[in-house]
Amino acid sequence: MNKPVIATTSLAGCFGCHMSILDIDEKFLELIELVEFNKSPIDDIKTFTKPVDVGIIEGGCCNSENIHILKYFRDNCKILVSLGECAMMGGLPAMRNTIPLEECIKEAYLNGPSTVNEEKILPNDEELPIILDKVYPCHEIVKIDYFIPGCPPRADLIWDALLHLATGKKLELEYESFKYD
Amino acid sequence: MxxxxxxxxxxxxxxxxxxxxxxxxxxxxxxxxxxxxxxxxxxxxxxxxxxxxxxxxxxxxxxxxxxxxxxxxxxxSPEITELRKIIIETLFVSGNHYCPACEKSGNCILQALAYQYRIMIPRFPYIYEQREIDASSPKLILERNRCVLCKRCVRTIKTDDGKNYFAIEGRGHKARIILDEELAKTMTEEKAMKAMENCPVGCILKKETGFIKPIGERKYDKESISKVCVK
Structure with missing residues (x-):
């Protein structure tokens, strides 16, 4: 039997969930015996080279690039997993949802105490992704099959979840593993 | 008897x-x-x-x-459990609840209920309501993004002669919690602490007391709310 293929990405997140994946430490050696990694920051493969079984998404969607990547993952992965609070509900980037977008941009590029922008240039280039009005959780953009909660999800929980996904078993979450922070 | x-x-x-x-x-x-x-x-x-x-x-x-x-x-019963889940999910989408950044995380009843009923994501779309934070009083912050309008503060936090510190202003989705500006100036430490404790979510915060207990030692970190409440 072929090994299940895994891909991962970080959208509007802090890469903390990916750090938590790395926190499975020496179990990583066991993991690469069980699964094969495709597109992921972990192996630096930039585009899908084959159909993927499990796509793992860190971070929510704060700009058009995030939406594009998320849809690209949905099109290429049989199962999509939201990893961590940002993917599940927007998380820390979504704190800007309580502030109007115009105010956020002005604070970042014009009025911030450490901002030096004498020509008052706001980011506006077709090469740059468009910032969305809000930061959206992934399940409001595409269908997400599974969720791994936490900020970040504990390494043990990620290991258990990956192991159960790779072997097709159902995972019962312990109370102490089920956390939003 | x-x-x-x-x-x-x-x-x-x-x-x-x-x-x-x-x-x-x-x-x-x-x-x-x-x-x-x-x-x-x-x-x-x-x-x-x-x-x-x-x-x-x-x-x-x-x-x-x-x-x-x-x-x-x-x-x-499955029917009651489903109903309760719907209520919790409705509360999550109608406010702006960002648990990782909340001072009350781990001690919050709304969050503990969501853990109790294992809510991964709400079935409803988020509303993203704009709500104002009020940090103008000397001892308290009102983080209205997290308010569930339970009125616990209105009903329990009063002056010694029975006046209300808190009230609900407005109706429907515009309803919001307010704090009497004058009375707030004379609020004691104990009353301010009590207001924060009685708030089931992270709306009423006593200034300079957030994140005192580390992760792992908070009320609902190790045991579910059903076990904490019924010993």
């Missing part, structure tokens, strides 16, 4: 005292019924509906309903 009353909760016969509410009778017999707007010892308002149970086939709030002989109460 108090008159004893026989009732059944999920098929289990229990004996309770006349005049007790369903929530009180259940707690005394080691049965957990979730509450959010209700606080032990105050007059219940039955506004959040999380304690909904089915009594002889009808939905009633367990915090406001007094027991009667022959009550057959459903508390843990």
């Amino acid at each position: 108090d008159k004893s009353i026989k009732i059944k909760i999920d098929g289990k016969g229990i004996i309770a005292k006349e005049g007790q509410t369903i929530v009180e009778a259940a707690e005394e017999n080691g049965i957990y019924i979730p509450t959010l707007c209700h606080l032990k010892g105050i007059i219940p308002s039955g506004s959040c509906r999380i304690c909904n149970v089915k009594v002889n086939g009808r939905f009633l709030t367990a915090c406001t309903t007094k027991i009667h002989d022959g009550f057959e109460i459903e508390n843990n």
Whole structure:
């Protein structure tokens, strides 16, 4: 039997969930015996080279690039997993949802105490992704099959979840593993 | 002597005292019924509906309903559980609840209920309502993004001569919690602390007291709210 293929990405997140994946430490050696990694920051493969079984998404969607990547993952992965609070509900980037977008941009590029922008240039280039009005959780953009909660999800929980996904078993979450922070 | 009353909760016969509410009778017999707007010892308002149970086939709030002989109460049925999940999810999408950044995370009843019912994501889309934060008073911050309008603060935090510190302003989705500007200036440390403790979510925060307990030592870190509440 072929090994299940895994891909991962970080959208509007802090890469903390990916750090938590790395926190499975020496179990990583066991993991690469069980699964094969495709597109992921972990192996630096930039585009899908084959159909993927499990796509793992860190971070929510704060700009058009995030939406594009998320849809690209949905099109290429049989199962999509939201990893961590940002993917599940927007998380820390979504704190800007309580502030109007115009105010956020002005604070970042014009009025911030450490901002030096004498020509008052706001980011506006077709090469740059468009910032969305809000930061959206992934399940409001595409269908997400599974969720791994936490900020970040504990390494043990990620290991258990990956192991159960790779072997097709159902995972019962312990109370102490089920956390939003 | 108090008159004893026989009732059944999920098929289990229990004996309770006349005049007790369903929530009180259940707690005394080691049965957990979730509450959010209700606080032990105050007059219940039955506004959040999380304690909904089915009594002889009808939905009633367990915090406001007094027991009667022959009550057959459903508390843990799939139907009730689903109803409670819907209420919790509705509260999550109608506010702006960002647990990782919240001072009350780990001590929050709304979050603990979501853990209790294993809510991964709400089934409803987020509303992203714009709400104002008020940090103008000397001791308290009102983080209205997290307010669930339970009125616990309105009902429990009063001056020694019975005046309200808190009130609800506006109606419907515009309803918001406000704090009396003048009274807030004279609020004692104890009252400010009590206001934060009585708030079931992270809306009322006492300044300079956030994140005091580390992760792992907070109220609902190790045990679910059903175990914390019914020992």
